[in-house]
Amino acid sequence: MSTSLLICLALTLSLLISCAPKIGEQINKRLVDPFDETKNINVHFVTTRREMGAKDRCDGNSFGFITDINPHFGICIVNVPAKHIIGDISLDNDQDKNSFFQFKGRVNTDDREFLSKLKSSASEEVLVFVHGFNVNFDEAVLRAGQIKYDLKFPGEVVVYSWPAGADVGLLGQVMVKSTYDLNFTEAKINREPFANFLNSISSIGKKIHLVVHSMGHQVVLPSLASLSKSGKKQFLSELILNAPDFDKNEFELILSDLSKTSERITLYCSPGDNALVASQKVNGAPRAGMCFKYSGVDVINVNEVDDPVLGVGGLGHGYYSSRPILTDIYQVLLGVSVEKRLFIRKSGPKNGENFVLRK
Numbered sequence: 001m002s003t004s005l006l007i008c009l010a011l012t013l014s015l016l017i018s019c020a021p022k023i024g025e026q027i028n029k030r031l032v033d034p035f036d037e038t039k040n041i042n043v044h045f046v047t048t049r050r051e052m053g054a055k056d057r058c059d060g061n062s063f064g065f066i067t068d069i070n071p072h073f074g075i076c077i078v079n080v081p082a083k084h085i086i087g088d089i090s091l092d093n094d095q096d097k098n099s100f101f102q103f104k105g106r107v108n109t110d111d112r113e114f115l116s117k118l119k120s121s122a123s124e125e126v127l128v129f130v131h132g133f134n135v136n137f138d139e140a141v142l143r144a145g146q147i148k149y150d151l152k153f154p155g156e157v158v159v160y161s162w163p164a165g166a167d168v169g170l171l172g173q174v175m176v177k178s179t180y181d182l183n184f185t186e187a188k189i190n191r192e193p194f195a196n197f198l199n200s201i202s203s204i205g206k207k208i209h210l211v212v213h214s215m216g217h218q219v220v221l222p223s224l225a226s227l228s229k230s231g232k233k234q235f236l237s238e239l240i241l242n243a244p245d246f247d248k249n250e251f252e253l254i255l256s257d258l259s260k261t262s263e264r265i266t267l268y269c270s271p272g273d274n275a276l277v278a279s280q281k282v283n284g285a286p287r288a289g290m291c292f293k294y295s296g297v298d299v300i301n302v303n304e305v306d307d308p309v310l311g312v313g314g315l316g317h318g319y320y321s322s323r324p325i326l327t328d329i330y331q332v333l334l335g336v337s338v339e340k341r342l343f344i345r346k347s348g349p350k351n352g353e354n355f356v357l358r359k
Helices: 003-019 023-030 112-117 137-150 170-174 176-189 191-201 216-229 250-259 274-284 322-332
Strands: 039-052 063-080 102-109 125-131 154-160 207-213 234-242 260-268 297-302 344-346 355-357
Touching: 023 260, 039 112, 039 137, 039 216, 063 112, 063 176, 112 191, 125 137, 125 191, 125 216, 125 355, 137 154, 137 322, 154 191, 154 260, 176 191, 176 216, 176 274, 191 216, 207 216, 216 234, 216 250, 234 322, 322 355
Parallel strands: 039 154, 125 154, 125 207, 207 234, 234 260, 260 297, 297 355
Antiparallel strands: 039 063, 063 102, 344 355
C-alpha cells in the first residue's frame, strides 16, 4: 500500500471520528426540558369509557366504567409537582401545587384534531400508556403525567383508557372477583377500538413507544397480533410489557406476530406478583408476567426491587411506575441494549427470566 494511500485513509478515519457525535451530546439534544420544576403537562387521552356528564373535567366524575360506542379524544392538563415522590400521584386541587398533583383543565377534540396535534408536535416521539385492572380514568391520566415527568420524556404522552374500575360503593370494592370479570370483559371489547387507534396513530410519522400494564395486555396484545396478521409491520419502536396478566400459552402462540410489530420487546416480570398468582387461580393458567423465557423478548425479573412505594406495589404488581423500573425504561427509550444497561445482570440458565434487575 502506498504512502499517499495510507495518509488518505488516516485523514478519512480522523475526519469520521471528529464528526461522530458523542453520546452525551445526543442525550442533551434529545432531552431539552430538565423537568426539575413543577409544571403543567398535557396528557393526550383516548378513552372508550362512557362520558358521565362533566365535559370540562378529568376527575372521577368525567368518564365511567362502561364502554361507549364511540371513543372520546382530548387533552387533560395535569399539574405535576416537583416534590412528588417517585410513584406517588397524590391529588389535591386545594393544596400546594408543588406537593400535589392537580387537574388544570380539559380540552376536547375529535379524532382528526387529536392526530393533528400529535403530528404537529416538535418532538419526534410519542409514548402510549395503557393501564391495567381496576384503574379509574383520572388515575390513568395522573399516572401518564407522572411517567412523562419522571422519565423526562421529550415527546407527547397519550393514555388509552379503557373502562377498568368499579363503582365507588362498598359493595363494588368488596366484590373483587366480579370487578375482575367485568374488567376482563371490557378489555376484550376494547381490542378492536385499540387496534383502530394504533393504526391511526402509526400514520403520523412519529416514533411510537407503547407501555402496557397488567390486564391492559388483554386489550393490547391481541390487537397487535391482529394488525400484524393484516400486514402491518414494525410500526412500534419499543414495546414495553409490565406484569402482563395474559395467558402464557396464548402469549407464546401470538409472539411471532407481536415480534413483527416492534423493533424490540421488553417484558418486566415478577414471580412474587400476588395479583398474577390470584389471576392464575381465577383463569386456571399461568400468566405471562410470572417470569418465563420467550424467544426474542428481553425478560427482566424485577422481584428484587419490587418494594412498595406509598402503597404502590404492595401486591408486587404496581412496580411499573417506580424509580427502579423507570430508570431502566429511560435507558430502553434511549435504545441501550439490555446487557449494557445499569443494574442489569444476566440470570442463570435454569431460571425463567433472561435478566434480573438488581436491588
